[in-house]
Amino acid sequence: MSNIVEARALTKTYGSLKALDGINLTIPTGAISGLIGPNGAGKTTALKALIGLCDVEGELNVAGMDPRAARHKLMEDVCFIADVGILPKWFKVSQLIDYVEGVHPKFDRIKTGEFLSTTDIPANKRIKELSKGMVTQLHLALVMAIDVKLLVLDEPTLGLDIIYRKEFYDRLLNDYYDGDRTIVISTHQVEEIEALLTHLNFINNGEIVLSAMMTDLADIYTEVVVDPEQIAQADALNPIHIRELLGKKSYTFESVPKAQLQPLGEIYTPSVADLFVAKMKDSRHE
């Protein structure tokens, strides 16, 4: 499987703040890759770098191009949704569709029309008159009608209620994703996209602290609710995170063979949300 994104040693500083601290990021073609991190972790900076909107140091190749040198050419093969607020508010819906049709060689107006016919979005309304959910639906309708290789979503459902959020991801998965296209989603709402992902990346303080295939997580990470008499042995195996759970201690381990953990207590595969908390705390201690 080839990689649609290859980034090496990406660094971005704002004054004394390192927004990206030499990150390496590889996203295979056809993946649905999550870039998960807390607020201010560097997600948006990383995604902006991928589409050439941010001047970063390091090696970067997206769909065979360097986004810093050929952003507009790259955007023929990449679509981007930032959040609900970025569509120009003065456009009427029909004018926005006309504009995208005029500037994008891979836009299919009929597909957008089909998508919009399943919504309550009127073509003659200005975008400022639409609800947040409708604006997101409209943006998705545009993006889904563009035949690109990579879709980059930066907190696409921020500020939406659960019905719109669920519908957004359902349509993305059912109507857009075909196994050949690649989707990169950044969010800090882990549970929302957990089921969609094929690949997972955690980012914190400008560093990638976890990068793995979803199918490999169960092999790499193990959570153990440790029997009280096994605490000393569990501590000796360098857990990445310890938390209290119903009066017991739950340990999260990385790359420790399951056979070695089995005698310590009940073992589970941690959820992505638990793993996220574990890795965030772990990365703060490093």
Add this chain to the structure above:
Amino acid sequence: MNKFHLLQFHALLQREILEHRNMFIMAPAILAGLILLFSVWAMTRMGQDTVSISIEYMALLFDGLSPLEMAPMFMIPAIPFIGIFYFCAIIYLMNSLYQDRQELSILFWQSMPVSNLNTVLSKLVTIGMVAPLFYIATMFALYVIALFWLAILGWSYDIEVAGLGYMFLAAVVSLIFVYLSIVTTALWLLPTIGWVVLFSAFAKRTPILWAIGVFILVGFLEEFIFGTQFLGNFVQSRSTPTQYLILDFQDVVERLINYDMLFGIMVGSILLAGAVYMRRFID
């Protein structure tokens, strides 16, 4: 440039007009409406004798003149339109690469396969060539209404209105001169336009203050360090009113083909290249 690129540029121009329809369509339409209202009000206060004398005086004024010779007189009513257009043009240029950054819609514009060069070019073509057409079209409608009105007045007061056809031709020629004046002015003022657009692309807030402030600072530093006034002289050399008027087709050639114009276009192009460069990244 293939067919798609032409269509893409057309879409960019269409976007500019739609976004600034108040400046480019509504403003001249409102001004024309006000002029018409004022004219109707003024006419209702004039007696038949005054109207007859005015029409006869006008006929005398234009007697024996060709449309080309009459055209400069027909440019006088265009003055308020040109004034409003230049006022709108300053606001437009100041906000051209600033407003979308301010409201974050730049993330949408930049997510489309449109180069920054084309974005900046579309804004220049809009303000220098396309937007003036809306003002010209409005003025044309106003002139047609005025001539039609004149004909009705002549008919109703039984006065012979001579040379209406010539007046119409003169109005058309005057509007061509107005348009050419605006286009050549845009080229003549390209250094100013480039300067304003550069700060529109650069400033995090109040680009107008940046543009004026830095200009004054650079002028002051030039005089303080080198003891010269190149910047001030450059501005002064471009502030003669006749440099902005086309009153004859011959003027166009003289205005466009001279070293001052070419030097200005070169300076303006460098500043605009700076604006394109600044537009590359949005952080």
